[in-house]
Amino acid sequence: MTGVQPTASAIARLIPVSTGNVGLDGGFWGERLRVNRERSLGHGFAQLERAGTLQNFRLAAGLEGTYRALGADVIGTVFPFLDTDVYKWLEAVAWELGRAPDPALASKAHEAIELVAGAQRPDGYLNTYVQVIGGGRAYRDLAWGHELYCFGHLIQAAIAWHRALGDDRLLAIATRAVDSIGQATGPAGVALDGHPEIEMALVELYRTTGDRRHLELATRMIEARGHGAIGEGRFGSAYWQDHLPVRDASTVAGHAVRQLYLDCGAVDVATETGDVTLLEAVRRRWHDMIATRTYLTGGLGSRHRDESFGDPYELPPDGAYAETCAAIASVMLAWRLLLATGDPDCADAIERAMYNGVLVGSSLDGTRYFYVNTLQRRTQRVAARPGDGERVSWMPCACCPPNLMRFLSSWPQHLATTDATGIQIQQYATAELRAEVAGAPVLLKVETDYPWQGSVALTVLESSDRPWTLSLRVPAWCRSAKLRDGGTDRPSASTGERTISETRTWRAGDSIVLELDMPARVTEPDPRVDAVRGCVALERGPLVYCVETADLPSGTELEQVELATGVQPTPVARPDIAEGLVGLSVPVVDGAPPSIGAIPYFAWANRSVEAMRVWIPRRTARNAQGTNRDEG
């Protein structure tokens, strides 16, 4: 089973290949998942204990002590949503234990579940902040209190434990907690949390339990939002998407993670209730977001002050907020839209966000994190802007690290989908995929060195005697793709064909190879992006590249680097960064040394870090001649 599992009556076009049916343990993603499982999860548990987050559940259960929150003494505030760090960590563990047992990890998770169970009040309510230092008064501040947001993450963890392991301890806790929401909803039967999240969780709870009350509550929450009921707050009602009804707003607005989680819930509600106009509203908003407010890295959120989307094309690289959680949320939304609509743009967006905006959130060793993901860090700085400098092992607001853990552990769920006609490979990774196609089991082996190379070998290990279609996504960045089938090549039209499909009666042992041409690319920005005018970025395959000071000729500041027109970067092995990693070598002046090195954006800040930039200025005649402030 997977984290997003539309019911049979939903209006979804595609069905996910569930996690239990995806064997992923080699290649690029095998290594990322191994690090997440073997390093990050243990690190995370230790941090949850160190930060006091687990201890706070003990206090809620009655233990004497002081509520703790990392950095509260420095920042002068205690965030009310720290419980979710535990829930997200638990969700990650569920998916991982579902993939393979690990007694030590299971033991830690058992301890955490016991703590959660012990903290729940007899009336079902559960929030350590409210119970320990909030005077026990539930639902007093729905706008800022994050109580329902916390329940959402609890529900998602509970569903993962149910689906991956058949362990319903958290599900019992979560359903009792949801029942307690009646205290908040009052006679109107609806309550709006300032931070959406519970909506998608409630729909998934309905999908899990069959209890339609959960779907109905989620539907009411989606419908009630956007009428100004939450108030203006510090940042205006758009901050929490309460400025326009969810089915009316034509663009994303406000706090990026809130908008994206809300739209996840809206898609889930629309899918289950058959509400095509609601679905269309989200789809339209998503396309606008991709076109006007998405960083090249798939990052989202242009403003630090309120963690918000900016105006169209307001995408400053140095000022990027691009919270790791926002990139994760964007993949969650694109995945839901892909299932609902089959739109191949969604799979492309997932790829761009995963390889760049999501992965950058963790160090290669899985134990240090970014919250903010800048696209430019300067050589000369006075005071670090939080998150644009060094990765840290944990944060006072630690939403991102465990979100990354749970998301990576669920990543195998996003590789492939099925429909009545066959299997669609949405993301390329070395894996074994087991699916049911037209009622018959299929087992497919995928082998690839993606994203370093564009060759993907697919071998059918099991199939029935019925014909079905194997569909392979051709990423939008790929100008030339072909299918090798034994001795024959089948070229794909290079005019933007989005899928290569092969329909036949597949036999065990049948093998085809997809060849995606993957030259390094020099990418011009949309001219409406003011902040990177006159610059270019380097890309190869799904990867966005960046330049770090460490890869410049000695004594060169990154701000001095300009690229001549017509330079062609060439791939080079960079084992110094990571095994198998492919960097780029870029001549600074056309044809002549010296050259500079570029590495994948996700891999930056894994060495002693000085400056970094994704967008690099073009050399112009004016710049080459020196400059003059006044030409008049």
Add this chain to the structure above:
Amino acid sequence: MTGVQPTASAIARLIPVSTGNVGLDGGFWGERLRVNRERSLGHGFAQLERAGTLQNFRLAAGLEGTYRALGADVIGTVFPFLDTDVYKWLEAVAWELGRAPDPALASKAHEAIELVAGAQRPDGYLNTYVQVIGGGRAYRDLAWGHELYCFGHLIQAAIAWHRALGDDRLLAIATRAVDSIGQATGPAGVALDGHPEIEMALVELYRTTGDRRHLELATRMIEARGHGAIGEGRFGSAYWQDHLPVRDASTVAGHAVRQLYLDCGAVDVATETGDVTLLEAVRRRWHDMIATRTYLTGGLGSRHRDESFGDPYELPPDGAYAETCAAIASVMLAWRLLLATGDPDCADAIERAMYNGVLVGSSLDGTRYFYVNTLQRRTQRVAARPGDGERVSWMPCACCPPNLMRFLSSWPQHLATTDATGIQIQQYATAELRAEVAGAPVLLKVETDYPWQGSVALTVLESSDRPWTLSLRVPAWCRSAKLRDGGTDRPSASTGERTISETRTWRAGDSIVLELDMPARVTEPDPRVDAVRGCVALERGPLVYCVETADLPSGTELEQVELATGVQPTPVARPDIAEGLVGLSVPVVDGAPPSIGAIPYFAWANRSVEAMRVWIPRRTARNAQGTNRDEG
């Protein structure tokens, strides 16, 4: 007398021509000061009453009632520094009444002074926030409480009343308040406010009263800062300039207004104590700030989140914070440095900041204000960023409007200086200047249509029979300046001569005319400013221009406008914006219609406002041909 009045023993190079000796009632500045006096001051008093700020003094004096703060219900916080709004307004009134009587204004001021007097505690302490809703416990939170900051503004108002009017009611209150600081300083004899301001006020109090304890306290505050005593707070110790000693920090950092006010105090301390290394530290920092962190408009502060300076060359036009108070503070600092060092760059910086970054803070009618001064507002927006949209009549944090009022009312003090050899005209405005030169009185009449025209006529009305030097600043933007003396022209070298001086025995009736060539200029940005690469700005004289949607051909969005290389803007009268105002007409494509209109940046947002931008993209071959995201 003026607001900054170094003592005879100070190491100042120049002496200000005091406000009582500057008659300014015509021309550009005459109109700005008239609006400030006749519109803003009355508006401000009404707003102080409406917002509860005056009423809070009544509460502190014992009246029953609820402490009020504009917008506190929406933003969820009450700022502890609202008293300063009254003090700044009172300072403005003092300078204005010193220029000419106004019984109605005097009556309002009398009422305000009575309220301040009534609120002061018997022990001298005075802070309505602490007294009414802070439990009366003084100096409990020096980092965030702004208590000494409030005293600083009280002192400055008191000095203005003393110097401009000989009215010492506020001075008595202020000195008693300062005496109460002993409760905060403890045995160490020093207390550090998170928001510097009191340092310069204490030096001025010493200059006024001769009491060296005030200078010594200010000196201790300057020396104690920068050793981490205030703590990290939410934004790190650089936020309040506590990261490096004031005499060591090589660059500005943190909250822009705090840094600038601190450096004002440091210059004042250095000047009075003869501390040349401290003075040199501020001067070095100031030059670096002008070179690397100052907007074309003289605005300062690149980041919204902590109202801070950015890294070098981090100057996003759309993300500009550029608080009106920061521009004012920069003029206050440059003025102090000009007096201390005579550095002509300081007078240039004052001019740039005043005509652009300061004036933009108020509507032309003087009753609506910007706090944040963006350099770009887009056509398409979802949610307004506070301050980048419409001017407002008052703000929850209303530091800027009364700061603008007091600063405009003190502006005549900044026009000219004297030294042992003569008079230096620092800023050009229609005015009569009375000064003492080498012990003898001089009266000088200045007539000009500056900044609209570059001609400045100077006539000596009174002088002695001793020779003295009349020095005229040649702004750095001016490529050609000449002095007309009767029938003869004396050209200035065009190679960056900063001053034209004329030494003679001046006779009553002597007249000379300075001619500053003032063509429209197309200004290239420093290539290190990433955010405006590929753009140019339009300037003329001291004015930065901008383009608003209202001056585009119908149906054109501002984001579509690009300027061809080689276009030459031409001045055009724009009586529709303001009487006498000179705009620019700019051909979009070289030589051909249509053209677009540009208006002075300070005058934007005085019509129905859609989009605005200062930096306009250059038309490039690539842009002209249409675009392609991927050139590879």
